[in-house]
Amino acid sequence: MRVVMFGFQTWGHRTLRALLESEHDVVMVVTHPRSDHAYEKIWSDSVADLAEEHGVPVLIRNRPDDEELYTALKEADPDIIVANNWRTWIPPRIFGLPRHGTLNVHDSLLPRYAGFSPLIWALINGESEVGVTAHMMDEQLDAGDIVVQRAVEVGPRDTATDLFHKTVGLIAPVTVGALARIAAGETEFTPQDRSRASFFHKRSAEDIRIDWNWPAEDLERLVRAQSAPYPSAFTHHRGKRLEIVSAVVSEGRYGGTPGRVFYREGDGVVIVAGADARTGRNHGLAVTRVRTAEGEELPATDYFTSMGGYLTNRP
Structure with missing residues (x-):
């Protein structure tokens, strides 16, 4: 499939790397400008640098809502958009543009811990496991149907850094596994139980x-x-x-x-x-x-x- 990737920091970098190593064709990348936010300087592998190393066109945006980006997306003609750690709202005319819509990859076991810093919040709250979820994007943040989800155990002395390393390793298999289902023609995935949903803000x-x-x-x-x-x-x-x-x-x-x-x-x-x-x-x-x-x-x-x-x- 022809893929456009939206992503930022190490999560986006790992996603792009998985896509570049897969059978799919990455035709464009959209990423955020570098940030001075205390948390966004951590795990800050550059998506833009990786894309440029592989000759993939890159657009830098804070928000994906301008006409130039929309036109570039139409010209790229993607079968699907894959997003990971995109920090602002993606409007429906963007996430609904590809033939197969947009697949979002999120580092929590949705529907719980939607939003920001899910690993830190989950650890504070004493969760026994964390994980990564690939789901189809809709108009609600992190609320679309689940395509693939994988979990890892939280150890009694694990830090948030430990959990980052455990979950970042799940990004490639979750992303590529979800794309395989979509490429195979599957369209029916697992709806999220919204009665179990929770949404968390950025850490400060x-x-x-x-x-x-x-x-x-x-x-x-x-x-x-x-x-x-x-x-x-x-x-x-x-x-x-x-x-x-x-x-x-x-x-x-x-x-x-x-x-x-x-x-x-x-x-x-x-x-x-x-x-x-x-x-x-x-x-x-x-x-x-x-x-x-x-x-x-x-x-x-x-x-x-x-x-x-x-x-x-x-x-």
């Missing part, structure tokens, strides 16, 4: 601010979800920003006020956590490594030279 600085009213188990997953190269989850100590680089759920149960710097346990320093910490039934978050406002990373036991005081949401 506010989303990595630690709230010590959260249970320690949730905070431990937040820290893992914000693993390098993502920005670390952070709190404030004595008025200065303090990043929590690594942490585990404490073995003991600790009572008192959320955010209290309380007790040395093993290699960590336990911070009291949970809205009902006053009951003494909660585990705390045993912080093991921190990074100061000056950028110094060190063991928490070296940073907290004495117990007492509080970690706070704001300076």
Whole structure:
């Protein structure tokens, strides 16, 4: 089939590479300009560079809604558009233009975790598995019929970076497998159960601010979800920003006020956590490594030279 590819960052790069290595003919690529957004500078393999290396025409767009792009698409005469990590709305006259419509590849197990940063949100929420879904695009974001879906297990110590590497490896087989079904003439795929759908927004600085009213188990997953190269989850100590680089759920149960710097346990320093910490039934978050406002990373036991005081949401 003649394929036009819409994509960005490493997800789009892996998709384009899979298409270039397949039996299909990539006739044009549409990608976004380079971005300075904190999350969009991560996993930023260039789709444009890969396309140009293979002699594929490239158009750079923030939004795919201009007449020049529409005319170029018509002239390219694609059988299908394949999209992965396209960051803005694709209008119906674009996604409906090819003979077989548009196949979108999304890194979640749809219908759950539609939208942005699905791996990070899924890890924070304690999901047991994540994955990649190829579905037919319609007017609702990430809502079309599922063509191929594959899952991988979330391990007890997996970080968001681990999950990225697990799922990015699924892009090629999911994409090529979905195209094989479509090329074979199949048109009936699996409708999404919209009663199970959830939609998530982009991550921002506010989303990595630690709230010590959260249970320690949730905070431990937040820290893992914000693993390098993502920005670390952070709190404030004595008025200065303090990043929590690594942490585990404490073995003991600790009572008192959320955010209290309380007790040395093993290699960590336990911070009291949970809205009902006053009951003494909660585990705390045993912080093991921190990074100061000056950028110094060190063991928490070296940073907290004495117990007492509080970690706070704001300076």
